[in-house]
Amino acid sequence: MKRFAQLFTALDQTTKTLAKTAALTAYFEDAPEADRLWTITLLSGRRPKRTVNATRLSEWAAEVAGLPMWLFKASYDVVGDLAETIHLVLPDAEAAPDRSLSDWIADIRALAAQPEPERKAWVLRSWTELDGAERFVFNKLITGGFRVGVSQKLMTRSLAKATGIEEAELAHRLMGKWTPETTSYAALITAPDPEADLSRPYPFCLAYGVEGDPTDLGPAEDWIAEWKWDGIRGQLILRGGQHHLWSRGEELMTDRFPEFARAADFLPDGTVLDGEILAWDAETRRPMGFSALQTRIGRKTVSKKVLADAPVILRAYDLLEEDGVDLRPLPFAERRARLVGRIADLPADAPVALSPVVDFADWDTLGPIRETAREAQAEGLMLKRKGSPYHVGRKKGDWWKWKLDPLTIDAVMVYAQAGHGRRANLYTDFTFAVWKEDELVPFTKAYSGLTDAEFRRITHWVRRNTLARFGPVRQVPPEHVFEIGFEGIQKSTRHKSGVALRFPRMLRWRDDKPVAEANTHADLLQMLEQYG
Known part of the structure; x- marks a missing residue:
């Protein structure tokens, strides 16, 4: 110890x-x-x-x-x-x-x-x-709360230095559902059995966000564009006569999405697909939105009603394994061509469908297409270099996500709570409200987006202006307006406001705006009607 x-x-x-x-x-x-x-x-x-x-x-x-x-x-x-x-x-x-x-x-x-x-x-x-x-x-x-500031990638890199095993190979060995009770250090690291865990996924290839204009990426003809779907990233694996479904967070989700058991009826053994799990409307052939998919998340058992109300599909955009052969070193354009050949002609009732490419002539024509992403139930575009292999984790230069600008609303801070770890002495978690007639109605929480200097400044103000305490939470006077950014909005019966935001965060502290000019509950409902 x-x-x-x-x-x-x-x-x-x-x-x-x-x-x-x-x-x-x-x-x-x-x-x-x-x-x-x-x-x-x-x-x-x-x-x-x-x-x-x-x-x-x-x-x-x-x-x-x-x-x-x-x-x-x-x-x-x-x-x-x-x-x-x-x-x-x-x-x-x-x-x-x-x-x-x-x-x-x-x-x-x-x-x-x-x-x-x-x-x-x-x-x-x-x-x-x-x-x-x-x-x-x-x-x-x-307490079950062990954390330390080390990414798995850094840990894998260090393990590679200590063992002399390639980092990419180690990253793959560390995927899957192993535990210290089911394996040993030798079996996992130094002498793994390739047949020991046929459910093992590949490390996911991740993208960086586009900063500024995509014209900096070089000639448009070197790139393939796809919709960035608003669902759950997953790998569907068919090996050894069984199927397995993994999330990007290395969570085995097979039992939560029983629809994919039928994948073996349409795809051969030795197939691994990378794609997006979406709630799917079979009649319109369109995604149903993330709010529908949320009814499936976190459930260990899925009722017939939930299956009927929110059926799912995997929109596949990469083929990682074909006939048991690892395709990750191949250029993306070749993997994509093989994927099209494998699944483009599957019947409409298959649980897997091809994620289409977005055709564009040049960067100037792609910008306006990106602006229509919400109409396609997408968050923006993915840009993938045609010659790129399937990397382990993030590698700058080959995969980019070009997301839409966030939706925004100006709201009033009404509650504050201290953070954790190095920010335990700062108030960093806030509850925000909007006007409903003459009343402020809380509608979301946010805890990221400000600088350390701004957190220190608001902490000083909270300590001097606390109205009431509820354990670690402090009620404060409604005197400060913040611009809140978020990716989506949906109905919610759990919140007094009737809405819930997707990925809310503070974009800026609106010192320039009086509280009376913050947005209203009616503004939220209008956004719900437009984007929900």
């Missing part, structure tokens, strides 16, 4: 990529294999589930620290992070022998089956055996 805590500290205390890479590489070279496997697990987002709820941990920590609960809660409100609050209030630990990271995690996972008295006794004993960064890491693990 000491070795892992030292790694965590080294990663947490620097923003320099080279320093993080060096720390991770050294760790992967020297740590025991079981600890390496769990480190890979944690840094790839596969965190253990919380085994003790936050209320109990707070009560136990306050008891050990000799603090009344009101004071512990007040400390938590200031710090903004439970694991860090516990770490700060506990007394110094006693000396204890070092145990491995994998041993600690095994004990943490076993807690779920223990009655509460045994769980409490074990947690309190553990707090006495761990100090400094080790205790902080332990708290993060037991």
